[in-house]
Amino acid sequence: MTTKTATVTPETIEVSIGLDRTERYDPAVIEEKWRERWERDDLYWVDDDAPGEKWYSLTMYPYPSGVLHIGHWYAFAVPDVYARVQRMRGYNVLFPMGFDAFGLPAENAAIRHGIHPAIWTSENIAAMRQQYRQMGAMIDWSREVATCTPDYYRWNQWLFLQMLERGLAYRAKGAVWWCPQDQTVLANEQVLEGNICERCGAEVFKRDLEQWYFRITDYAEELLRDTEALDWPERVKTMQRNWIGRSEGARLRFMLETGDSLEVFTTRPDTVWGATFMVLAPEHPLVAKITIPDRQADVDAYIEQARRQTEIERMSTDEARARTGVFTGGYAVNPVTDERIPVWIADYVLMGYGTGAIMAVPFGDQRDFEFARAFDLPIRAIVQSEDGPELDPATMTEAYDGPGVLVNSGPMTGKRVPEELPQIIRWLEETGRGKAEVTYRLRDWLISRQRYWGTPIPVVYCDDCGMVPVPEDQLPVELPLDAEFTPTGQSPLVTHEGFLNTTCPRCGGAARRETDTMDTFVDSSWYWFRYTSPREDEGPFDPEAAARWTPVDLYCGGIEHAILHLLYARFFTKVIRDLGLIEHGEPFLRLRNQGMILAEEGTKMSKSRGTQIAPDELVARHGADALRLHLMYLGPWDQGGPWNSRGIAGMERFIRRAYGLVTETGAGPFDQPLPEAETTPLRRLRAKAIRRVTTDLDEFQFNTMVAALIEYVNELMKLRETALIHTRDWREALETLVLLMAPSTPYVAEELWERLGMPYSVHHQSWPDYDPALTQDDAVEVVVQVNGKVRDRLLLPVDLPEADARARVLTQPKITEAIAGREPRKVIYVPGRLINIVV
RNA sequence: GCCCAGGUGGCGGAACUGGCAGACGCGCUAGCUUGAGGGGCUAGUGCCCGUUUAGGGCGUGAAGGUUCAAAUCCUUUCCUGGGCACCA
Numbered sequence: 001m002t003t004k005t006a007t008v009t010p011e012t013i014e015v016s017i018g019l020d021r022t023e024r025y026d027p028a029v030i031e032e033k034w035r036e037r038w039e040r041d042d043l044y045w046v047d048d049d050a051p052g053e054k055w056y057s058l059t060m061y062p063y064p065s066g067v068l069h070i071g072h073w074y075a076f077a078v079p080d081v082y083a084r085v086q087r088m089r090g091y092n093v094l095f096p097m098g099f100d101a102f103g104l105p106a107e108n109a110a111i112r113h114g115i116h117p118a119i120w121t122s123e124n125i126a127a128m129r130q131q132y133r134q135m136g137a138m139i140d141w142s143r144e145v146a147t148c149t150p151d152y153y154r155w156n157q158w159l160f161l162q163m164l165e166r167g168l169a170y171r172a173k174g175a176v177w178w179c180p181q182d183q184t185v186l187a188n189e190q191v192l193e194g195n196i197c198e199r200c201g202a203e204v205f206k207r208d209l210e211q212w213y214f215r216i217t218d219y220a221e222e223l224l225r226d227t228e229a230l231d232w233p234e235r236v237k238t239m240q241r242n243w244i245g246r247s248e249g250a251r252l253r254f255m256l257e258t259g260d261s262l263e264v265f266t267t268r269p270d271t272v273w274g275a276t277f278m279v280l281a282p283e284h285p286l287v288a289k290i291t292i293p294d295r296q297a298d299v300d301a302y303i304e305q306a307r308r309q310t311e312i313e314r315m316s317t318d319e320a321r322a323r324t325g326v327f328t329g330g331y332a333v334n335p336v337t338d339e340r341i342p343v344w345i346a347d348y349v350l351m352g353y354g355t356g357a358i359m360a361v362p363f364g365d366q367r368d369f370e371f372a373r374a375f376d377l378p379i380r381a382i383v384q385s386e387d388g389p390e391l392d393p394a395t396m397t398e399a400y401d402g403p404g405v406l407v408n409s410g411p412m413t414g415k416r417v418p419e420e421l422p423q424i425i426r427w428l429e430e431t432g433r434g435k436a437e438v439t440y441r442l443r444d445w446l447i448s449r450q451r452y453w454g455t456p457i458p459v460v461y462c463d464d465c466g467m468v469p470v471p472e473d474q475l476p477v478e479l480p481l482d483a484e485f486t487p488t489g490q491s492p493l494v495t496h497e498g499f500l501n502t503t504c505p506r507c508g509g510a511a512r513r514e515t516d517t518m519d520t521f522v523d524s525s526w527y528w529f530r531y532t533s534p535r536e537d538e539g540p541f542d543p544e545a546a547a548r549w550t551p552v553d554l555y556c557g558g559i560e561h562a563i564l565h566l567l568y569a570r571f572f573t574k575v576i577r578d579l580g581l582i583e584h585g586e587p588f589l590r591l592r593n594q595g596m597i598l599a600e601e602g603t604k605m606s607k608s609r610g611t612q613i614a615p616d617e618l619v620a621r622h623g624a625d626a627l628r629l630h631l632m633y634l635g636p637w638d639q640g641g642p643w644n645s646r647g648i649a650g651m652e653r654f655i656r657r658a659y660g661l662v663t664e665t666g667a668g669p670f671d672q673p674l675p676e677a678e679t680t681p682l683r684r685l686r687a688k689a690i691r692r693v694t695t696d697l698d699e700f701q702f703n704t705m706v707a708a709l710i711e712y713v714n715e716l717m718k719l720r721e722t723a724l725i726h727t728r729d730w731r732e733a734l735e736t737l738v739l740l741m742a743p744s745t746p747y748v749a750e751e752l753w754e755r756l757g758m759p760y761s762v763h764h765q766s767w768p769d770y771d772p773a774l775t776q777d778d779a780v781e782v783v784v785q786v787n788g789k790v791r792d793r794l795l796l797p798v799d800l801p802e803a804d805a806r807a808r809v810l811t812q813p814k815i816t817e818a819i820a821g822r823e824p825r826k827v828i829y830v831p832g833r834l835i836n837i838v839v
Numbered sequence: 840g841c842c843c844a845g846g847u848g849g850c851g852g853a854a855c856u857g858g859c860a861g862a863c864g865c866g867c868u869a870g871c872u873u874g875a876g877g878g879g880c881u882a883g884u885g886c887c888c889g890u891u892u893a894g895g896g897c898g899u900g901a902a903g904g905u906u907c908a909a910a911u912c913c914u915u916u917c918c919u920g921g922g923c924a925c926c927a
């Protein structure tokens with residue numbers, strides 16, 4: 001697939017005599033010309049069996065929202081540059097493209113504008129596919145995937161069934177936002193400030209519904225451990241680790257006066273002697289049982305109130321936010337002190353973490369402390385710091401969770417914490433009061449959606465057999481397209497008789513289909529496997545093709561996906577591995593995130609405020625090549641930042657200069673014999689340019705890579721009036737320029753390559769090489785400081801010994817003047833950089 | 840609120856491992872170019888003082904610290920952005 005870099009031969013020079021010296025750079029003409037040629041030749045078709053090591057370069061597929069905005073370019077055109085470099089380096093590169101085509105916006109469009117989600121989605125895909133073509137990206141369209149097609153979502157269903165069979169999918173109650181007016185479930189996004197329904201303005205609350213879950217927590221430990229080896233940005237790995245949130249501690253059992261036992265998880269079982277009350281989540285199943293009649297009204301009112309809180313509100317530790325809670329009237333017994341302690345409910349305890357109940361130790365936990373102060377509950381000192389003043393519960397102003405020695409702690413009094421925590425846990429285990437346990441913050445993945453535009457969950461409910469999975473040979477369970485959309489937004493599946501009523505696969509009797517659909521994150525949790533064999537109909541993908549291409553070598557996408565999507569994709573990969581379809585357990589070996597492009601004034605781009613930037617106009621005015629460069633040049637790709645409408649002209653100017661340089665001096669003749677001493681600077685220039693561009697690309701520093709290209713052209717421009725332009729080295733410098741530009745500006749590079757008389761295509765050439773010796777300078781400018789202030793600069797040999805450097809420097813007039821006769825107390829010499837004289 | 844990033848000229852940004860702050864581009868200023876359009880070329884451009892030249896001082900959100908030397912390391916603090924499990 002790749003050929004060696006063409007060297008200058010008399011033939012190529014002769015062909016290039018035909019260069020037109022007067023024609024100006026016209027991106028519209030050039031880009032149209034090459035787009036057509038590339039498509040005609042299938043230049044980007046990927047052959048599984050092509051020679052070269054594989055390189056799977058994946059970019060997060062877009063949601064087909066309708067039109068491409070500049071963020072899509074930022075996300076796709078920039079990784080395209082790197083995929084192209086890898087191809088020039090000889091890799092067999094897979095750089096596919098698809099659409100994440102199920103989801104809420106299509107349903108909103110259906111309700112608001114009366115257009116069917118299927119039509120809306122397919123029209124959007126068609127429009128966006130056209131726009132992607134402008135980019136000049138190296139996409140093999142023959143592998144395109146759209147997740148809303150039955151031949152794709154069929155395999156969501158298949159994977160679901162495998163998970164159901166293995167106990168990784170299960171049903172349980174879960175709280176969802178409910179709009180009483182529209183009689184529908186709402187996404188968090190649809191709940192506005194003050195718990196208002198986005199559609200009708202009614203006040204909404206949380207309601208418990210039967211939901212489907214994936215047991216991702218089974219993989220918590222592995223997901224945590226495997227982050228170690230990944231070449232991912234450290235910030236993403238940290239966020240994932242914190243999200244999984246491993247805590248070591250113990251599970252302790254308290255007895256309630258009702259006779260029930262109440263289990264709690266705590267990371268500080270050593271503080272159990274200080275547990276002076278207990279708090280249950282308002283949703284806890286034991287609340288109904290423990291509440292005494294007198295307290296019932298207050299408890300009910302509080303539960304009602306908690307249903308109106310978002311989780312973010314509930315978890316807030318803002319001091320201004322008043323601690324709320326109510327007493328149930330019930331009591332528990334502290335298992336180590338045998339004291340009777342009151343049981344409260346409060347919304348800062350979440351049902352989804354630990355056991356949904358806590359022992360409250362106000363002395364050692366800030367939230368418990370504030371709660372105790374607010375409700376006048378007892379605080380008992382159980383740890384004293386060894387070097388601080390003794391803490392008195394009556395006067396302390398905040399909880400103490402530092403190290404120390406246990407006090408008032410029965411047989412454990414005098415133990416050091418945290419050092420002796422293991423012994424304390426062992427004692428609790430031996431006396432039957434609890435056991436060591438590890439808990440994760442990570443919760444199981446709720447995949448049910450009470451919506452239409454998604455993958456139907458392939459189970460039926462039979463009056464006799466209960467829940468029955470749809471047999472694999474009956475997949476896909478197709479989403480009916482003749483659905484009626486009500487303005488309320490209730491899923492049409494619930495009222496679609498043809499879909500709803502079916503027969504039981506087990507007994508043949510009447511049965512009802514599951515009307516929930518899957519979270520669209522399911523679609524995106526394995527889509528990259530599908531690209532390796534997009535027409536496979538025996539399974540989600542051909543295991544042989546997957547073995548050839550996966551794991552993905554480089555995954556690019558927005559930082560906003562740092563947690564959820566990436567975690568779910570990692571989970572699915574491990575499940576698919578355990579199904580025996582692949583051998584690896586991590587999907588993406590290397591991850592690079594782009595930042596977000598903001599509107600020019602620094603705020604989020606918004607369709608409604610008209611601050612979105614449309615790439616089409618920019619392409620029409622400046623060309624796709626200039627737009628690609630401009631996006632790379634805006635700033636560090638991983639940081640994003642505000643759009644800048646002015647800079648693109650500078651990129652167009654750069655291309656025009658490069659274009660003029662190559663077309664005007666590329667024809668030769670190149671027969672001027674010059675001594676090596678005169679051509680060496682030119683060869684050095686070329687070698688340094690290659691080095692900078694290459695290393696910057698490998699580090700994903702596209703902005704400085706473009707700066708290196710610009711500087712290279714600027715330097716060559718300065719040499720344009722010298723005899724160097726008639727040397728072979730000049731010709732080589734120009735060819736190198738075109739090759740270095742090829743990944744970034746694929747259209748104009750192809751044009752210039754042709755104009756240099758080189759064989760089609762520049763995108764099949766090898767990445768240029770250089771002699772490292774040429775990038776080493778013999779002498780460097782060294783800064784001379786006196787007391788840290790720059791006083792002079794000297795050109796010194798790189799490896800000059802300190803004594804010589806010191807002698808040279810101390811005789812410089814500027815330095816003797818600055819020292820003014822004082823005696824140097826110390827001299828710091830950093831060879832090749834600076835000398836600092838301290839007086 | 841919690842978790843994760845980031846703050847450098849008029850603007851976007853650069854700065855290897857703690858070693859010349861401001862590369863490169865935009866914008867701006869002046870000059871040239873009659874091919875007067877959003878064209879091209881040349882020179883200048885962090886701020887302040889000084890100025891024929893020279894030179895000097897200040898300067899990386901704020902305050903403090905470590906060091907011969909800090910945009911870079913440490914402490915405190917302010918501001919902005921991303922995520923927070925049904926947007927994707």
